[in-house]
Each structure stands twice: as structure tokens, then as C-alpha cells.
Amino acid sequence: MITTNTCETKASLGQTAVSGRLPVAQYVSGILNRHRAVVARAISIIESDLPSDQALAEQILEGVLPHTGKSRRIGISGIPGSGKSTFIDALGMYLLHELGENVAVLSVDPSSPVSGGSILGDKTRMERLSGQPDAFIRPSPSRGYLGGVARRTRECILVCEAAGYQNVLVETIGVGQSEIVVSSMTDFFLLLMIPGAGDELQGIKRGIIEMVDGIVINKADGENFRQARRARSQYETALRMFAPNRQGWTAQVLTCSALENRGIRESWQMILDHRAHQEAGGHLERRREAQALSWMRELISSGLQEIFQNTSTVQERFARLEHSVRERAISPSRAARELLDLYQI
Numbered sequence: 001m002i003t004t005n006t007c008e009t010k011a012s013l014g015q016t017a018v019s020g021r022l023p024v025a026q027y028v029s030g031i032l033n034r035h036r037a038v039v040a041r042a043i044s045i046i047e048s049d050l051p052s053d054q055a056l057a058e059q060i061l062e063g064v065l066p067h068t069g070k071s072r073r074i075g076i077s078g079i080p081g082s083g084k085s086t087f088i089d090a091l092g093m094y095l096l097h098e099l100g101e102n103v104a105v106l107s108v109d110p111s112s113p114v115s116g117g118s119i120l121g122d123k124t125r126m127e128r129l130s131g132q133p134d135a136f137i138r139p140s141p142s143r144g145y146l147g148g149v150a151r152r153t154r155e156c157i158l159v160c161e162a163a164g165y166q167n168v169l170v171e172t173i174g175v176g177q178s179e180i181v182v183s184s185m186t187d188f189f190l191l192l193m194i195p196g197a198g199d200e201l202q203g204i205k206r207g208i209i210e211m212v213d214g215i216v217i218n219k220a221d222g223e224n225f226r227q228a229r230r231a232r233s234q235y236e237t238a239l240r241m242f243a244p245n246r247q248g249w250t251a252q253v254l255t256c257s258a259l260e261n262r263g264i265r266e267s268w269q270m271i272l273d274h275r276a277h278q279e280a281g282g283h284l285e286r287r288r289e290a291q292a293l294s295w296m297r298e299l300i301s302s303g304l305q306e307i308f309q310n311t312s313t314v315q316e317r318f319a320r321l322e323h324s325v326r327e328r329a330i331s332p333s334r335a336a337r338e339l340l341d342l343y344q345i
């Protein structure tokens, strides 16, 4: 036996709590058999910064890669408090109990209090879903990389996919850049909004809208109901100013109340409609191909940067050149050139 329940609890507390490592094959088979504790431990290894774990993570990923690609990858973004966790809780329950599907949730939310790698706020707000055997919920500390999206989220998606989760939902806080990152790793990018919070704040004017596949205005209940309806028609008008995106899809706008469980079915239908559109036009494959290639390029750039910064000659000169740039004794481009030349030698 590979795991016990306590093992899963430990794994969900983050890398520091994971003691010992299994052989690669056991991670791979555990993942493929949807052994939740093993999935959780594999994700901890992927998120780990230890060099020895990085090699193991790569091997695990290589092992599961042939079994990836079958899930619906859905990014859900919105400002803190817009109801993302509540929405995911309701949507997850709908997927499980109305459609008989399963779901994995990767939640990256730097605004939530983090304790030992788990995010307390989200645990409590996905109360119903977190108790379900067919739901896997994994909060991740963001580590401040790329506007709040955990660096390894992409790889975690692959692990969940290999584990046979039909739907992988990625919750992320909307702080500008994170939307770009999440939309670059998902098939459908949903922006959850609330009435009356201001367009600017919610990303409407920052070019985010061009990446959005759908908008859902949440909290359309109580005294917010009318305002939500009004917001919906305003966003619909605003969206008409944009041509359909490259895939020929025009983002839709819906309203819902995650709290009262209304509009969840419709939101899911929008995602399914988009999926059908993507599949009919061969867009899904192209989108994923483009995503994989840009991911590779991104890894090359960050890898090169790491090698560069770890080069001893560069390290020796870096501070001095920074000082000179600050003093305007040397131009930034000249300083950069000197450092790059050092690296090339």
C-alpha cells in the first residue's frame, strides 16, 4: 500500500511535511489510478524548490504525459470576493451530482491566509465540494510568480488530467498578469464579476476582455439582482465592440448566484458550447499546441535567466554595474551588454 489518509493530510500541508520519496513508477501508477494521496504528493514534489525534487518531478511528468490531454481545462478569475470559490463549489457539486463527472480544483489565491501551504479561506468556502470523494481540491501558495499564478500550475493540470479528472478548474485571483497566464494554460477562460465593483478594477479596460471566453456576473441575488441584469447588458454591448476572437468565438455574458445555486447550469452550458465550437473548428488542438510551445519558450527564457544569474563572473560584476547605472556613470544598455558578454565567454 502506498498511502494512508494521514499521508494525504500531510501532503496537502506542503512539501515540508512530505517525508520520504517513492520510486517514480509508484507516483506514476498512483496518479493513473487516481490515488488521491499520491496525486497530492506528486503535486507537492512539482511545487517543491529542492533540486532533487525537480528531477523527480520531471520524471513523474514524463511518465504521465502520454495520459494527459483529455480534460476540460477551465480558468476562473475575478477580483477577491467576487465569489470564485463559492462558484466553484456550486459548479463542482453540479458536475458531480447532476452530470456524474469528477473534478479537480487548483486554487491559487494569494489573498487568502496561507498556512503551511494550504489556503484556509478556500478550504472553508468549498465546504461542500471538499468533502466529496470525486473532487480533488488543491490550494497552492502563489509565491508571487507571474502575478499570482503558481509557477507549476500547468504541470499540476497535467497530473490531474492523467489522474482521470474530467474537469480541471483553476481558480486565480484577478490581478492583471495572472489572467494572461491562466488563459494561456486553459481551454476556457471565465471572468467572474460582481455588479458595482467598477470595470477598471475588474479588468475590463486592461485588455483582459480580449482573452475572456465568457463572463459570469455573480451575486445576481437579493438587492443586487437588478444591478446584475443591467451590468450584463452593458457588458454585452461592450463585447460587441470586439470582433470575435481568433477562434471565431464571441464571449458570452451570463448572470448567476453561486450562493443560491442559480445560473450554474447555464454557465456550464456556455463552457460546453464553447468546447463544441472549439472541437468543430479544430481550435482546441491548435490552442493547446500554441500553449505548449509558448510554455516551452517561457521555460527556456527563465532557465537561461537562471543560468545567467548563477554565472560567477556575472555575479561578481552585477552589483558594481547596477551601481554605475544608478549613478548614471554607464547606460543601462551598455551595462546589460557587458554582463551578457561575460556570460557568452
Ligand SMILES: Nc1nc2c(ncn2[C@@H]2O[C@H](COP(=O)(O)OP(=O)(O)O)[C@@H](O)[C@H]2O)c(=O)[nH]1
Pocket: 078, 079, 080, 081, 082, 083, 084, 085, 086, 087, 125, 218, 219, 220, 221, 222, 256, 257, 258, 259, 260
Ligand atoms: N450574495 C451573494 N454572495 C456571494 C455569492 N457568491 C459568493 N458570495 C459571498 O462572497 C464572499 C466571497 O466569496 P468567495 O467565494 O470567497 O470569493 P473569492 O475570493 O472570489 O473566492 C463570501 O462571503 C461569499 O459567501 C453570491 O452568489 N451571492
Ligand SMILES: [Mg+2]
Pocket: 084, 085, 086, 109, 122, 125, 171
Ligand atoms: Mg477564493
